[in-house]
Amino acid sequence: MELNLDSEVLKAYGYNKQNIKIAQIGTGLINRTYLLSTQAEAKQYILQNINTSVFKNPNAIADNLKKIADYLFKRYPDYLFIKSISTINGEEMALVNNEYWRMLPYIPNTVSLDVLSEPDQAYEAAKQFGKLCRLLNNFKASALEPTIPGFHDLAFRFDQFTSALNETSKELKAQAKYEIDNALEHKYILDYFKSYSHRADFPDRVIHHDTKISNVLLNSKTFEGICVIDLDTIMPGKFISDLGDMLRTYLCAFSENEIDLNKVKIRLSYFEATVKGYLSEMKNILTDTEKELILFSGRYIIYMQALRFLTDFLNGNRYYPINYPTQNLDRTKNQFKLLQEISANEKELQSIIDENL
Structure with missing residues (x-):
């Protein structure tokens, strides 16, 4: 070629x-x-x-x-x-x-995974992302320029959704009625975040913002974490961007492209490994407010991603590549099912967090 x-x-x-x-x-x-x-x-x-x-x-x-x-x-x-x-x-x-x-x-003798196959891999990845954030704890986040303004700004994403809702066709609006209602009902997630956003102990940090498993290098033999890669989105942000993105992408065995919603389940062992890996580096620097929002970080990012997929569907699929016309709508359904799984397992998930704090 x-x-x-x-x-x-x-x-x-x-x-x-x-x-x-x-x-x-x-x-x-x-x-x-x-x-x-x-x-x-x-x-x-x-x-x-x-x-x-x-x-x-x-x-x-x-x-x-x-x-x-x-x-x-x-x-x-x-x-x-x-x-x-x-x-x-x-x-x-x-x-x-x-x-x-x-x-x-x-970097020789390393591997970048597209799919997690063991909880230990989630642990190592979460540890690497946490380590980078910890080492940059005293770096002035405001010295960095946002490389994608509004990237993980849920208020901005909700505004984009409402604009798309107002401008879309009647046909697309009817097709997505259930997901639109779901999006509006979950606006409490945005309101909840706003109630915390101005707290003094909820700082901006240097955040990677794209913590999927493929963005960390592991030792090709032992799968021990080596370093973080794909650094274009490093910029000021809240800790929930990194941890929340890990929870969104590590917990389910299937990606947002899975259309069988019965398969969209949380793997508790992967949740525990992710939390343990991240807190092994970040536990001593997270503030009380940040610790309070650990589980919420998953809700925040999953809801935001559901909004982004739904917005793109209503806009005529301009941003995310698709293989069929309703793929972004199916991705939206997938993310709302994952959000539902967080709520259904909340007690056990919070218990795992508390044991590791």
């Missing part, structure tokens, strides 16, 4: 198509990713194209990561933080034909 890679991109890093092998890798939906293998040095690198439709200001990503890398290098030099490799001109990214590219070191 002919790879769509401009030779000027390689030239920016001192390579060309004659002295390097190129293979497209990864399952991410946002950025194009390549594995580069140098023939003379026998080294490997990751090369990524930044999707400027999603990340409107790529320079904010580069600036954020440089600030964090400098901070961690000075205070925790042994921590593996994957920083961009500079171009031959000393720049953080290469700009070629109005496209932004960055090169990263390839």
Whole structure:
């Protein structure tokens, strides 16, 4: 397959198509990713194209990561933080034909999973995301620029939903009536969050914001956590973004694309592993308010994602890739079933949290 890679991109890093092998890798939906293998040095690198439709200001990503890398290098030099490799001109990214590219070191003997198969994997991933947040506890979050403004802002997502509801066709509104009613009934989640949002002990932290299992590298043999990857969305946020996204994506054996809602169940062993892994790093720095909102973090992110899928359906499926016309509506149903599972198991889930605090 002919790879769509401009030779000027390689030239920016001192390579060309004659002295390097190129293979497209990864399952991410946002950025194009390549594995580069140098023939003379026998080294490997990751090369990524930044999707400027999603990340409107790529320079904010580069600036954020440089600030964090400098901070961690000075205070925790042994921590593996994957920083961009500079171009031959000393720049953080290469700009070629109005496209932004960055090169990263390839970490050998590691694996990135698309699906969790053991609770221990959830533990290791949650521990790695918690560790990064802990190490950056004293870093001033306000020094970072949001790379996707409003990304996990539930009030913003609810406003988007209501706008779509007002503008959609009668046909789509009728088709999604049950899910629309469900979305409106669950607005209490947004109201509950607002009642906490101005508390002094509910701080903005440096948050990854995209903590799915594929965004952490594990040892390819032992599956021990090595480091966090895909750092484009690191920006100021609440702890609930990271933990909530883990709860949304780790607890069920099936993704949001599963249409058999009877399969959408919470795996208690994965919940316990995720909570234990995260709290093994974050327990001593979480505030009383944050500890109170641990289980709520799952509700917050699941509800937000349900709103986003439903909004996209009402807007005519403009954002999320679909394989059939009602897929975003089915994804919405899936997320509301997962939200229902949180409520159905609330007592046991809270008990697990309390045992680990």
